[in-house]
Amino acid sequence: MGTGTTRKRNKRRLATNCCACGMLLSDSKSVEIGMGPTCREKYGLKAAFAGFSESKRKRVNKLIHEAGIACEANEVQTVFDLSDKIEKAGLGIVADKVRNRFIDVRLIEVKDADEYGWTKHQGEFLTGKKHDIVRVWTPYSPDFNRIRRDNRLRGRPCKVTTPHGKFHWEFKRSDSRLLLKVLALAFPGQAAFGDRGAFIIPTHSEFAAKYETS
Numbered sequence: 001m002g003t004g005t006t007r008k009r010n011k012r013r014l015a016t017n018c019c020a021c022g023m024l025l026s027d028s029k030s031v032e033i034g035m036g037p038t039c040r041e042k043y044g045l046k047a048a049f050a051g052f053s054e055s056k057r058k059r060v061n062k063l064i065h066e067a068g069i070a071c072e073a074n075e076v077q078t079v080f081d082l083s084d085k086i087e088k089a090g091l092g093i094v095a096d097k098v099r100n101r102f103i104d105v106r107l108i109e110v111k112d113a114d115e116y117g118w119t120k121h122q123g124e125f126l127t128g129k130k131h132d133i134v135r136v137w138t139p140y141s142p143d144f145n146r147i148r149r150d151n152r153l154r155g156r157p158c159k160v161t162t163p164h165g166k167f168h169w170e171f172k173r174s175d176s177r178l179l180l181k182v183l184a185l186a187f188p189g190q191a192a193f194g195d196r197g198a199f200i201i202p203t204h205s206e207f208a209a210k211y212e213t214s
Contacts, residue, residue: 016031016072017068017071017072018030018034018035018036018039018068019034019035019064019067019068019071019079019098019101020035020036020039020042020043020094020097020098020101021036021038021039021101022071022101023036032061032065033045033061033064033065034061034064034065034066034067034068034069035064035068035094039097043091043093043094043097044091044093044094045064045091045094048090048091052090056089059089060086060089060091063082063085063086063089064086064094064098066078066082067079067082067083067086067098070082071098071101071102074102076102076189076190076191076200077200079098079099079101079102080099080191080198080200082098083095083096083098083099083198086098099191099193099198100193102191103191103192103193103198104138104139104166104187104190104191104192105136105137105138105139105183105187105190105191105192105193105201106136106137106166106192106193106194107134107135107136107137107179107192107193107194107195108134108135108194108195109132109133109134109135109173109194109195110132110133110134110135110170111132112130112131112132113130113131113132113133113170114128114129114130114131115128115129115130115131131172131173132172132173132174133170133171133172133173134170134171134172134173134176134179135158135160135168135169135170136155136168136169136170136171136179137166137167137168138166138167138169138183138186138187139166139167140166140167141167141186141187143186144167144182144186144187147182147185147186148169148182151178151181151182151185152178153171153175153178153179153182154171154172154175155169155170155171156169156170157169157170158170177211180201180202180207180211181204181207181211183201184201184202184203184204184206184207185204187201188201188202188203188204189201189202189203
């Protein structure tokens with residue numbers, strides 16, 4: 001029993017980096033909360049706490065501290081679960097920032113985008129037809145492009161300026177399941193963010209069990 005208690009206490013001391021920006025925490029108050037003073041100010045924690053009861057403030061502090069531990073351990077699903085609790089406590093901006101530390105893949109649905117194709121000479125859209133598409137941002141990955149081609153997932157590089165600065169593709173909305181399969185092969189277990197919120201990309205075996213079983 002004593003050993004287990006010691007191990008638990010030691011684990012609680014692991015929140016040495018800010019769960020929002022990842023910088024090293026240098027003062028005891030920041031370590032206790034799990035977030036540095038700059039991020040606390042930037043994301044409204046100080047102002048929010050002014051309207052919290054003492055018990056709620058302590059409860060939120062504990063959640064943020066636990067999120068810091070999970071961030072250091074790279075326990076992405078735990079980070080997401082704790083972020084949901086932080087958001088429900090009234091700190092949506094803080095929750096989003098904690099989640100975003102791990103999100104490298106983003107998917108955004110766009111309705112009525114221009115025709116999915118290119119002209120031979122100008123590199124512009126082929127016709128005036130419209131399609132619903134999914135825009136995908138990922139880290140640069142030659143494997144992603146190879147897997148996409150192997151699975152006959154037709155896509156195009158996106159010309160729209162992106163705020164994420166990552167490998168940027170567009171795919172037909174009707175190919176969403178095939179797109180998920182490609183992501184499962186290229187980025188299994190990684191965090192992603194879509195129109196329905198943050199999620200973990202399945203492994204290929206998880207994808208196959210859900211969508212390819214007879």
